Amino acid sequence: MTTARIFCIANQKGGVGKTTTTINLSAGLASLGWRVLLVDLDPQGNATMGSGVDKRKLELSVYDVLLESASVAEARVRSERGGYDVLGANRELAGAEVELVPLPHRNERLRRALTAVEGDYDFVLIDCPPSLSMLTLNGLCAAHGVVVPMQCEYFALEGLSDLVNTVKQVHANLNCDLELIGLLRIMFDPRITLQTQVSEQLKAHFGDKVFNTVIPRNVRLAEAPSHGMPGVVYDPAAKGAQAFVAFAREMAQRLGAAKTAQPVTPTPAPQSEGLPG
Ligand code: ADP
Ligand code: MG
Numbered sequence: 001m002t003t004a005r006i007f008c009i010a011n012q013k014g015g016v017g018k019t020t021t022t023i024n025l026s027a028g029l030a031s032l033g034w035r036v037l038l039v040d041l042d043p044q045g046n047a048t049m050g051s052g053v054d055k056r057k058l059e060l061s062v063y064d065v066l067l068e069s070a071s072v073a074e075a076r077v078r079s080e081r082g083g084y085d086v087l088g089a090n091r092e093l094a095g096a097e098v099e100l101v102p103l104p105h106r107n108e109r110l111r112r113a114l115t116a117v118e119g120d121y122d123f124v125l126i127d128c129p130p131s132l133s134m135l136t137l138n139g140l141c142a143a144h145g146v147v148v149p150m151q152c153e154y155f156a157l158e159g160l161s162d163l164v165n166t167v168k169q170v171h172a173n174l175n176c177d178l179e180l181i182g183l184l185r186i187m188f189d190p191r192i193t194l195q196t197q198v199s200e201q202l203k204a205h206f207g208d209k210v211f212n213t214v215i216p217r218n219v220r221l222a223e224a225p226s227h228g229m230p231g232v233v234y235d236p237a238a239k240g241a242q243a244f245v246a247f248a249r250e251m252a253q254r255l256g257a258a259k260t261a262q263p264v265t266p267t268p269a270p271q272s273e274g275l276p277g
Contacts, residue, residue: 004037004121005255006114007181008139008146012166013159014130017149017186019046020221020231022127023082024241025147026051027230028248030083034122037076039110040089041135047127048088051079052228055090063092065113066100066138072117081229085121097134106134107174111142132166140170145181147251149215152185152198157205182254184247186215211254213247216240 009022019042026038039062040047045055055061060075065087076085100106114124126139140146146167150156164180171178183206189195203210215221218240224231232241 002119002122004114004118004124005145006118006124006126006143008126008128008136008143009149010128010136010139010146010163011148011150011159012130012132012136012163013150016130016151017184017215018130019050019127021147021149021184021186021215021244022047022125023050023225023230024221024232024244025248025251026079026084026123026125027082027232028245029123029125029252031232031245032248032252034248034252035120036084037072037087037117037121037124038079038082038084039087039114039124039126039139041093041110041126041139042129043089043091043094043135044129045088045090045093046225048086048090049228050225050230051084051086052081053077053079053086053088055088058088058090061092062087062089062110063096066093066096066109067103068109068113072113076117079230081233083233093135100134107137107141110138111175114142132162137170137174140167140178141175143175144177145179147181147184149184149186150202151187152195152202154194154198156198157201180209181251182209182211184211184213184215187217188214189217211247211250213243213250215243215247218243 009018026036029036048055060070064070065072065075076087079086128136128139167180216239220235220238221231221240224234227234232244235241
């Protein structure tokens with residue numbers, strides 16, 4: 001049995017594409033045959049809704065899991081369109097920020113809860129809220145790595161150093177498994193000179209921590225959530241959808257996932273090498 005690789009999609013800025021990345025990377029990995037769980041850690045519940053799960057109708061959510069009144073197995077639901085499981089969130093989760101404070105292991109509750117299902121998945125992707133809150137800390141403590149979506153804009157690099165420091169601190173004090181997996185350039189428009197410049201700066205500064213795949217600005221990705229499905233499923237031929245599938249491939253390769261596990265889609269049996277004679 002394989003054990004899930006767990007990633008936070010994080011950036012303390014809002015509107016940089018965290019949720020879009022979480023949804024479409026989940027759908028992209030699922031389309032390649034990997035078993036995926038999406039965890040929505042943002043009380044806005046956008047990743048839940050964008051996966052086609054109505055946050056207002058959730059019987060159990062990540063809130064119940066953090067407060068240990070439900071297990072992940074009890075609270076997860078299926079994104080039929082996305083082909084992955086969802087541990088959903090809604091406004092109730094905002095209360096957890098306060099309710100967790102006096103509780104034991106308050107930063108490690110998600111990690112503990114995920115242990116019970118890590119054999120069920122190849123990837124767990126956690127959509128973090130735009131802050132370095134206790135919810136984000138729960139995500140960072142549960143994860144093996146952080147994926148940072150970012151727009152190539154003037155202030156992008158400035159915000160990045162805060163996040164890199166947080167990852168270092170969590171690594172040093174709370175979770176020695178945690179590493180920065182990579183930076184994903186998203187909503188990219190190569191016609192804008194500034195974006196090309198910032199992209200070059202990023203590569204100069206972070207080297208191969210910058211993913212090769214670039215997600216273009218693509219209106220189909222922005223439209224998809226209102227139809228309750230990932231962009232990858234809503235319009236698979238669109239440039240944004242194809243970029244996310246390419247990104248899913250790059251992630252799996254970068255992690256060497258292909259070496260330790262195989263997607264559930266059947267692969268043709270190798271030809272046996274018959275000896276002559
Ligand atoms: P975050 O979760 O970081 O707040 P979102 O994923 O919600 O960011 O994205 C913010 C807005 O940008 C949303 O309206 C989303 O649809 C849009 N968006 C994200 N990525 C793209 C893209 N590649 N092309 C066009 N619009 C995008
Ligand atoms: Mg979001």
